[in-house]
Amino acid sequence: MKKYDYLIVGAGLFGAVFAHEACKAGKKCLVIDRRPHIGGNVYTEEIEGINVHKYGAHIFHTSNKEVWDYVNSFAEFNRYTNSPVARYKDELYNLPFNMNTFHALWGVKTPDEAKAKIEEQKAEAIAQMKAAGVSEPRNLREQAISLVGRDIYEKLIEGYTEKQWGRRAEELSAFIIRRLPVRFTYDNNYFNDKYQGIPEGGYTGLVEKMLAGSEVRLNTDFFADRSGYEALAEKTVFTGMVDEFYDYRFGELEYRSLKFETEVLDIDNYQGNAVVNYTEYEIPYTRIIEHKHFEFGTQEKTVITREYPAKWEKGDEPYYPMNDEKNNALFERYKELADKEDRVIFGGRLGEYKYYDMHQVIARALETAKKRG
Ligand code: FAD
Numbered sequence: 001m002k003k004y005d006y007l008i009v010g011a012g013l014f015g016a017v018f019a020h021e022a023c024k025a026g027k028k029c030l031v032i033d034r035r036p037h038i039g040g041n042v043y044t045e046e047i048e049g050i051n052v053h054k055y056g057a058h059i060f061h062t063s064n065k066e067v068w069d070y071v072n073s074f075a076e077f078n079r080y081t082n083s084p085v086a087r088y089k090d091e092l093y094n095l096p097f098n099m100n101t102f103h104a105l106w107g108v109k110t111p112d113e114a115k116a117k118i119e120e121q122k123a124e125a126i127a128q129m130k131a132a133g134v135s136e137p138r139n140l141r142e143q144a145i146s147l148v149g150r151d152i153y154e155k156l157i158e159g160y161t162e163k164q165w166g167r168r169a170e171e172l173s174a175f176i177i178r179r180l181p182v183r184f185t186y187d188n189n190y191f192n193d194k195y196q197g198i199p200e201g202g203y204t205g206l207v208e209k210m211l212a213g214s215e216v217r218l219n220t221d222f223f224a225d226r227s228g229y230e231a232l233a234e235k236t237v238f239t240g241m242v243d244e245f246y247d248y249r250f251g252e253l254e255y256r257s258l259k260f261e262t263e264v265l266d267i268d269n270y271q272g273n274a275v276v277n278y279t280e281y282e283i284p285y286t287r288i289i290e291h292k293h294f295e296f297g298t299q300e301k302t303v304i305t306r307e308y309p310a311k312w313e314k315g316d317e318p319y320y321p322m323n324d325e326k327n328n329a330l331f332e333r334y335k336e337l338a339d340k341e342d343r344v345i346f347g348g349r350l351g352e353y354k355y356y357d358m359h360q361v362i363a364r365a366l367e368t369a370k371k372r373g
């Protein structure tokens with residue numbers, strides 16, 4: 001008999017949800033994380049009475065009622081609705097791309113006028129696709145121009161995208177831009193989902209509640225004593241990098257990293273909105289977030305964070321998987337090995353190498369706990 005039923009590597013959302021479900025089913029869990037805190041990328045920390053999103057803006061959104069009820073059983077959510085503002089040089093535009101954006105850019109007032117303008121502007125991308133004998137956009141550039149036209153592509157997409165991913169838009173997958181809604185209504189809500197909000201008191205408290213029944217060890221790297229940790233439990237749930245788990249035997253998957261620069265300012269309102277995107281290539285950060293606006297804060301001071309995209313190298317935090325054809329094919333080779341393991345379960349953004357949002361990670365963890373827990 002081993003001491004634990006599960007060793008869970010990673011105290012992020014996948015690990016925490018799995019641990020909670022396993023404990024509910026009467027199992028014993030040991031959760032380890034190499035970071036000095038729980039929560040993974042959703043970790044928040046209080047500074048000047050403000051819940052600071054330490055790894056970038058995290059807005060919870062979902063249309064999945066089961067997931068929404070689940071997270072609400074751990075925390076109350078506020079009514080925050082994400083409506084970022086995009087700044088291109090001295091011009092400001094509403095996001096996502098909607099009638100407010102089209103009006104500010106072209107002076108159009110009706111949906112028909114906006115659609116006509118986009119039709120006119122997407123002709124170039126359509127012609128390129130026709131010449132290549134394809135009917136679907138092959139890359140992010142063609143996809144973006146077909147959706148919103150050349151002007152928006154040049155001002156609000158190209159620079160932001162190329163600094164975010166460190167690649168030309170022609171070399172990126174079309175799916176990345178399909179995350180964003182395009183609407184012919186005057187609606188600045190960044191998401192289409194039915195439910196949205198931020199947990200009151202921050203995400204760390206929510207994850208803490210999920211982990212209440214488990215033993216948690218921080219500053220603990222699985223790879224420092226892999227066989228020792230594995231020997232402690234019947235099964236391992238691994239939410240780190242799948243290629244690292246297999247010692248990169250087929251080669252390295254690519255990731256994109258970020259650097260965050262946080263500042264406390266002695267003013268009460270810096271930018272009037274939680275998220276402002278800087279879309280020109282020449283500005284090295286992609287966005288500035290002002291944390292108090294996620295929770296309608298009225299503190300005397302404010303805390304802002306600049307988010308800089310960065311090349312990923314071994315040892316850096318792998319924030320985003322690079323889900324292009326080459327990396328997805330390499331991941332499939334690792335997945336073949338992973339699927340054969342009967343004592344290891346892989347999950348989460350890194351374990352499954354997928355650009356998952358929080359609600360998707362939670363749904364996957366609940367599903368996995370039900371099936372394999
Ligand atoms: P993680 O949170 O990465 O947790 C994995 C954990 O495993 C980490 O804590 C890591 O330290 C630990 N670990 C890894 N390897 C080891 C090891 N060898 N030993 C011990 N521990 C290890 N989603 C939304 O829904 N809305 C948003 O607004 C949103 N904004 C985002 C903004 C940014 C900048 C980023 C990067 C992501 C955003 N997301 C958002 C996505 C969200 O962060 C993820 O879906 C979610 O946090 C993934 O949870 P996870 O448990 O899979 O991974």
Ligand code: UDP
Pocket residue numbers: 086095156157158160161164176177179180277279
């Ligand atoms: N994007 C853009 N301009 C913006 C915001 C987003 O071109 O002002 C593109 C960019 O390619 C980005 C993608 O849309 O990677 C998805 O944006 P999202 O805000 O969903 O990114 P995340 O929050 O996951 O970093």
